[in-house]
Amino acid sequence: MENDARDPLLLSEQLCFSLYSASHAMTRAYRPRLDALGLTYPQYLVMLVLWEGDGLPVRALGERLGLDSATLTPLLKRLEAQGIVTRRRDTADERVVRIDLTEEGRTMREKARRIPLEIGHATGMDLPDIVELRSTLKRLAAALEQSSAGKG
Structure with missing residues (x-):
């Protein structure tokens, strides 16, 4: 078969592969x-959520x-x-486990503050494009x- 750029089965035409490659990069x-x-x-993703507000139940996280x-x-x-978070049972409902940042976990936030800017620069994209x-x-x-919710 001739290599047609419009062939929907070419790897280069796959949205999923572009997302996969970008995710890995x-x-x-x-x-x-x-x-x-x-x-x-x-x-890191867990920490981002906890830095927004800790004490979250595991389920909400x-x-x-x-x-x-x-x-x-x-x-x-x-x-x-690692001493970054603690897990504790909710006093009102023992079935609920809450996650709290330790002092070390809170301090880590300052150390991580530069990461989004560095990643932004690494993309080579300007802020509006991001x-x-x-x-x-x-x-x-x-x-x-x-x-996918409609299928089922």
Whole structure:
């Protein structure tokens, strides 16, 4: 078959592969910056949510990140072992486990403050382009969620 750029089965024509490649490149760009903090990328995402406001129930944290408790629990245990967070039972409902930042976890926020700017520079994109891309990706995710919710 002739190599036609319009062939929908060419790898170069796949939206999923472009997103996959960009995701891997983004994660690689974060790695050295997060290594300096002693965090993995998923741990960094947890910390971002907790820096917005800690004391969250594990369930709420999982909902924000799109992670189930089977994925989130080991991640939180490792952060707790590092002394960055603590897990505690809610006094009003013992079934609820809340995640609190330790002083070290709060201090880490200042050390991480430079990361978004460094990543922004690494993309080679200016702020309006980054804002537009983020908006487009949110719309894409929402449309795919809605589409998959309709299947079922």
